[in-house]
Amino acid sequence: MTIFVKGNEAVVVGALFAGCDAFFGYPITPASEITHAASSQFPALGREFLQAECETSAINMVYGAASAGKLAMTATSGPGMSLMQEGLSYMAGAELPGVIVNIQRAGPGLGNVYPEQSDYNQSVKGGGHGNYHSMVLAPGNVQEMCDLTIRAFEIAFRYRNPVIILGDAVLGQMMETLTLPDQESPRPDTIAWAVAGTAATRKNLITSIFLNAPLQEEHNIHLQQKYAAMTDDVMYEEYMVDDATIILTGYGISSRIARSAVDELRQRGMRVGLFRPITLFPFPTQALQRLAKDRTVMAVELSNGQFRDDVAFHLGCPIANIPLINRMGGMLITVEQVIEAVLTANK
Amino acid sequence: MNIKKAVGFYETFERSGSPSRDTHYCAGCGHGIIHKLICEALVDFGLQDQTIMVNPIGCSVFGYYYWDVGNIGAAHGRAPSVATALARTLPGKTILAYQGDGDLAAIGFNATYQAASRGEHFATFFVNNATYGMTGGQLAPTSLVGQNTATSPGGRNPAFEGYPLHICETLNQLKAPVYIERCSVADSKRIMQTRRAIRKAIEIQRDYKGYAFIEILSPCPTNLRANAVEAARFVTEQMELEFPLGCFRDNTADAAPRVLRSATTNLHDLYATNAITAPPPPATKFVEKRMKFSGWGGQGILSLGIAMAEAGRFAGLHSSWFPSYGPEQRGGSASCTVVVSDKPIGSPDTTEPDVLVCMNRPAFERFASTVRPGGHLVCDALIGDTTDNAPAGIRMTIVPATKLAADFGVPQAANTVMLAVLNHLKASGIPKEQMLAALDASFAKKPKLIPINRRIFDQATTWCEENLPK
Known part of the structure; x- marks a missing residue:
C-alpha cells in the first residue's frame, strides 16, 4: 500500500513501524511536521508523545527512555541540533540507542529555514564533547525518510549508539509516494543493560562517568572499536x-x-x-x-x-x-x- | 554501640572501586543520611525492584555506588527530563530524581519547573547545601547573602550576585504538584521529619499520584570550612532563616492516580484511509513534466499542486511536490513545484518549468520568462494586461479562473477551475481519469465537497471547450 506524504511525515511512519515507543520534540521549521504528525499518531497507538520545553530537555528525554530500553526519538533542525549536542555526547558515553532526525536548514546562528547541508561536520565528526561518533544516515527521498528511520532504530539498538538521520529542508518538506512497510520491526532485547524498574534489570547501571582514568581510557577504546565495526553497515x-x-x-x-x-x-x-x-x-x-x-x-x-x-x-x-x-x-x-x-x- | 544497619544499600560498595562499606562523602555531610532514609523507605514499601533512581551531577553523582535499585546517571540539570521520560514510558514504576542545588536550581531549573508544572509522575529530592560541593565550594543559587564561596570571595553581594532562590516557594505557584515540603537533616528531630516527608513522597509515587518535591537543607562542612557541628549549626541558624522549613502543599488525599494513554487504533488502520495499492506504471512512454504553480497564499496553489502530483501518482508515475514554505506561507506569495516522470525523480525543483501556472501578477512577472520553449504558461486573468511582456515561443493561455469559480458559486475553487484548464490543454500529459481521482482525493477529509468540485471541473471544462482555441 502507498500513501503520498511529506518526507517529515514519512519519518513518523518509519518510527511507528520501527516500534518506536516515545517521541520527544520541540517544534522548529523546517522539521515541525515530524512533531505535528507524532503528536497525533503516537498517542493514537497508545505510545508516548511529549513536546519538551526545549531541545536540551527533548534529547535528555530520549536519553531517559533509552535508559529504560525503550525506542525513543526526537527531531529538530540546526539551532535545536546544536542544543542537543550535550545529550548526544552523554548518550554516546552511556552507550544508549536513540534516533535523532535533523532536517537541516541554513546557518550559522538563526540563519533561515531554507535548505542547507551545513551540519555535516557537526553530525559526522561527533558534534559534542569527547571521542565519539553517532552513526549518520542520509536519506535521498521520501521513501528513505521512512525506511532509514526503521533501519536507524535497528542499528542504534544493535550498537547501543545514537543514530542521526541527516535530512534537509527539501526532503522534509517535499511530498512523494511512500510504500508503507509490511510489518512492525521485532523488539530488541535490552534486558542485559537497560534499567527498566524490574528485578531482572535492578543491577544494571546507565552512566557515562568513569572517574578512574584507566577505566575511562578502556571505555574509549571500546567505543572506538565499536565505531570501527560499524563499517559493516555502510550503505551507498x-x-x-x-x-x-x-x-x-x-x-x-x-x-x-x-x-x-x-x-x-x-x-x-x-x-x-x-x-x-x-x-x-x-x-x-x-x-x-x-x-x-x-x-x-x-x-x-x-x-x-x-x-x-x-x-x-x-x-x-x-x-x-x-x-x-x-x-x-x-x-x-x-x-x-x-x-x-x-x-x-x-x- | 548498637547502630541500625542501613538497608537498601549494596552489601559492599564495589562500584566505588573498593570492596568496603565506606562512602565517599565527607564526615558531617548530609547526603549519607538522606540516602539512608530513601533506601529504608524503599525496602519498607517493597519497592526496590521497581524503583529507578536518577543520579545527578555533584557529590551525589556516585549515589549508585550505594543504593540497590535501578540506577541511571543524568547530565547536569537534566534529571527532570530523564525522569519525565522514565515515568512516561514505564508506567507504574517508582521514579526518583536526586539533585543538588547547582544541578536543580541553576543549570536545570527550567527542566525542574516545567516537569513540576506538567505534574510528572516522579519525586525529586533536592539537597540544598548552599554551595557547589564537588566542584569546590562555588556560589550556588541558594548561597546566602554574605556567604563566602570560591566565586563570591567577599561574600555574596546582592548588588552583583542577586539573592538566594527559593525553590519550594516558586514551585508552590504551580497547579500540578501534589506535595511540596522543605526539611532538614541538621539534627535528629529534623531528620525524623525528613524521614516522614521522604516516605510520603515515595508513597505518592507508589500510588501513582503525581509530582512530589522535597527540599532538604543539608550541611557541607568541607566547603563551609567548618566541623560537623558548626556546619549543622549553619543550617539551623542561618539557612533556615532564608529557607523556612515546613510543608508548602499536601494534596495527597485528593490526588487521583494518573491517567494512562490507551490506543485508539492500530498501526495498520492508522494509514489505511489514505492508502492505495500502487498503480501499475503507464503502458506508454511518458515524457517527464516539470510544473510550477504560483500565486497568493489562499488561492489554493499548494493544494492544486498536490492534486496534480497525486494525479501523476495515480497514473503510475513517479511524482514529487515541493512547496515554498516558512514565513512565505503566512501571507504573500505561495508556490510549489511538481515533477511527474516515468523514472525516479532527480531534482524536485525546477528553474525551467514545462508548465507554469500563474494566479497573480507578481508570479507572472517573476516566473513567466522561465518557461521552457514550447511549454505551457497558464494564467488567471487576474494578472492583468500582458500585451507588453508576454513571453515568446511558449503556449500562453489566459483564463478568468477566479471569476469563473465565483460564477460557478464557489469563489474558493479557482484552483479546481485551473486543474480543469490544465486537463483541457493536456498540459501535464496525465489522463483525465487520474486528474479527477486526484481532485476527489484532495477532498478526502471533506467528502461533501467532492461532488461540488466535480461539477466545477465539468463547468470549467465546458467553458474551455467553448472559449479556448481548438
Whole structure:
C-alpha cells in the first residue's frame, strides 16, 4: 500500500513501524511536521508523545527512555541540533540507542529555514564533547525518510549508539509516494543493560562517568572499536557509474540535483555518474576509493565544502583535486549549475 | 554501640572501586543520611525492584555506588527530563530524581519547573547545601547573602550576585504538584521529619499520584570550612532563616492516580484511509513534466499542486511536490513545484518549468520568462494586461479562473477551475481519469465537497471547450 506524504511525515511512519515507543520534540521549521504528525499518531497507538520545553530537555528525554530500553526519538533542525549536542555526547558515553532526525536548514546562528547541508561536520565528526561518533544516515527521498528511520532504530539498538538521520529542508518538506512497510520491526532485547524498574534489570547501571582514568581510557577504546565495526553497515548508491569518467558525489537533496544533471549530461553523450553515500558515518570509503580510481570526482553540496573535504580525506587526496559545486544560505543548487561545472571541469 | 544497619544499600560498595562499606562523602555531610532514609523507605514499601533512581551531577553523582535499585546517571540539570521520560514510558514504576542545588536550581531549573508544572509522575529530592560541593565550594543559587564561596570571595553581594532562590516557594505557584515540603537533616528531630516527608513522597509515587518535591537543607562542612557541628549549626541558624522549613502543599488525599494513554487504533488502520495499492506504471512512454504553480497564499496553489502530483501518482508515475514554505506561507506569495516522470525523480525543483501556472501578477512577472520553449504558461486573468511582456515561443493561455469559480458559486475553487484548464490543454500529459481521482482525493477529509468540485471541473471544462482555441 502507498500513501503520498511529506518526507517529515514519512519519518513518523518509519518510527511507528520501527516500534518506536516515545517521541520527544520541540517544534522548529523546517522539521515541525515530524512533531505535528507524532503528536497525533503516537498517542493514537497508545505510545508516548511529549513536546519538551526545549531541545536540551527533548534529547535528555530520549536519553531517559533509552535508559529504560525503550525506542525513543526526537527531531529538530540546526539551532535545536546544536542544543542537543550535550545529550548526544552523554548518550554516546552511556552507550544508549536513540534516533535523532535533523532536517537541516541554513546557518550559522538563526540563519533561515531554507535548505542547507551545513551540519555535516557537526553530525559526522561527533558534534559534542569527547571521542565519539553517532552513526549518520542520509536519506535521498521520501521513501528513505521512512525506511532509514526503521533501519536507524535497528542499528542504534544493535550498537547501543545514537543514530542521526541527516535530512534537509527539501526532503522534509517535499511530498512523494511512500510504500508503507509490511510489518512492525521485532523488539530488541535490552534486558542485559537497560534499567527498566524490574528485578531482572535492578543491577544494571546507565552512566557515562568513569572517574578512574584507566577505566575511562578502556571505555574509549571500546567505543572506538565499536565505531570501527560499524563499517559493516555502510550503505551507498551508485548511478550510471560503470563507464563514467566523471563521478559526481553528494548526499540528500544534492544527490537528487546531481542525478538530474547526470541524466542531462548523458543525453549530451558525456559519461557522468553519481556516487551517493547513504551512511555518512561510517563513510563508504572503500566503495568510493574503488570508483574514484582514474576518474574525476566532483562534490555537490549545500555547504562550504564540509562534504568535499571529507571526500578528499577518504580518498587520501588533496582537497584541490575534488572540485566543489555548492550553494549556501538556503539557496538550492540548480541542475544547470551542476552541468555548467562539469562542462567547465571537462574542458 | 548498637547502630541500625542501613538497608537498601549494596552489601559492599564495589562500584566505588573498593570492596568496603565506606562512602565517599565527607564526615558531617548530609547526603549519607538522606540516602539512608530513601533506601529504608524503599525496602519498607517493597519497592526496590521497581524503583529507578536518577543520579545527578555533584557529590551525589556516585549515589549508585550505594543504593540497590535501578540506577541511571543524568547530565547536569537534566534529571527532570530523564525522569519525565522514565515515568512516561514505564508506567507504574517508582521514579526518583536526586539533585543538588547547582544541578536543580541553576543549570536545570527550567527542566525542574516545567516537569513540576506538567505534574510528572516522579519525586525529586533536592539537597540544598548552599554551595557547589564537588566542584569546590562555588556560589550556588541558594548561597546566602554574605556567604563566602570560591566565586563570591567577599561574600555574596546582592548588588552583583542577586539573592538566594527559593525553590519550594516558586514551585508552590504551580497547579500540578501534589506535595511540596522543605526539611532538614541538621539534627535528629529534623531528620525524623525528613524521614516522614521522604516516605510520603515515595508513597505518592507508589500510588501513582503525581509530582512530589522535597527540599532538604543539608550541611557541607568541607566547603563551609567548618566541623560537623558548626556546619549543622549553619543550617539551623542561618539557612533556615532564608529557607523556612515546613510543608508548602499536601494534596495527597485528593490526588487521583494518573491517567494512562490507551490506543485508539492500530498501526495498520492508522494509514489505511489514505492508502492505495500502487498503480501499475503507464503502458506508454511518458515524457517527464516539470510544473510550477504560483500565486497568493489562499488561492489554493499548494493544494492544486498536490492534486496534480497525486494525479501523476495515480497514473503510475513517479511524482514529487515541493512547496515554498516558512514565513512565505503566512501571507504573500505561495508556490510549489511538481515533477511527474516515468523514472525516479532527480531534482524536485525546477528553474525551467514545462508548465507554469500563474494566479497573480507578481508570479507572472517573476516566473513567466522561465518557461521552457514550447511549454505551457497558464494564467488567471487576474494578472492583468500582458500585451507588453508576454513571453515568446511558449503556449500562453489566459483564463478568468477566479471569476469563473465565483460564477460557478464557489469563489474558493479557482484552483479546481485551473486543474480543469490544465486537463483541457493536456498540459501535464496525465489522463483525465487520474486528474479527477486526484481532485476527489484532495477532498478526502471533506467528502461533501467532492461532488461540488466535480461539477466545477465539468463547468470549467465546458467553458474551455467553448472559449479556448481548438
